[in-house]
Amino acid sequence: MSTANYSFAPVALPYAQDALAPVISAETVAFHYGKHLQAYINNLNAALPGSGFEGKSLEEIVKESSGGIFNNAGQVLNHTLYFTQFRPYGKPGAPDAPEGALAKAIERDFGSFEAFKEEFQKKGAGLFGSGWVWLAADAAGKLQITQEQNAGNPVCRGLKPLLTFDVWEHAYYLDYQNRRPDHLSALWNIIDWEVVAGRYAK
Numbered sequence: 376m377s378t379a380n381y382s383f384a385p386v387a388l389p390y391a392q393d394a395l396a397p398v399i400s401a402e403t404v405a406f407h408y409g410k411h412l413q414a415y416i417n418n419l420n421a422a423l424p425g426s427g428f429e430g431k432s433l434e435e436i437v438k439e440s441s442g443g444i445f446n447n448a449g450q451v452l453n454h455t456l457y458f459t460q461f462r463p464y465g466k467p468g469a470p471d472a473p474e475g476a477l478a479k480a481i482e483r484d485f486g487s488f489e490a491f492k493e494e495f496q497k498k499g500a501g502l503f504g505s506g507w508v509w510l511a512a513d514a515a516g517k518l519q520i521t522q523e524q525n526a527g528n529p530v531c532r533g534l535k536p537l538l539t540f541d542v543w544e545h546a547y548y549l550d551y552q553n554r555r556p557d558h559l560s561a562l563w564n565i566i567d568w569e570v571v572a573g574r575y576a577k
């Protein structure tokens with residue numbers, strides 16, 4: 376039995392593995408992307424045959440599954456969104472804040488970009504254990520910040536995921552040890568706001 380048509384692969388990184396340093400070191404990218412994400416993909420691909428989820432999209436699997444398939448599919452979706460939302464540290468001309476409709480929505484729903492960042496960091500720092508903090512939009516375009524445990528993703532609440540900080544220790548321990556808040560506050564320096572705005576516009 377061939378499962379090749381139904382297997383998932385890691386998303387291509389849109390930057391070099393050392394391009395996010397010093398915010399995220401090349402060593403952390405090598406482990407996080409090369410080992411942790413790859414393990415979730417291998418586990419998901421191994422669990423799919425006979426599961427009834429073969430041929431479904433990643434988002435469909437996350438919305439409809441539970442248990443081990445959900446955990447691994449969720450982590451593949453989460454890391455796909457996570458790794459594609461960054462741009463190289465110090466990239467010339469890269470905006471350090473959103474523009475256009477996303478900027479307006481952030482001001483409308485959080486008061487200001489600074490207030491949004493503060494609440495987002497606070498919710499990331501305050502999430503007990505492993506999980507993710509998300510900026511997500513409802514069907515009307517209204518924004519909210521959600522805290523998700525473990526492999527959680529706002530698609531399970533009917534929301535569109537826009538931006539996420541991974542607060543599993545594997546995302547920052549090599550570079551920041553126990554200093555999760557320092558890691559979270561540094562991440563703003565490598566967000567590709569054009570990617571995030573593109574997700575909002577879709």
Ligand code: MN
Pocket residue numbers: 407411454541543545546
């Ligand atoms: Mn992770």
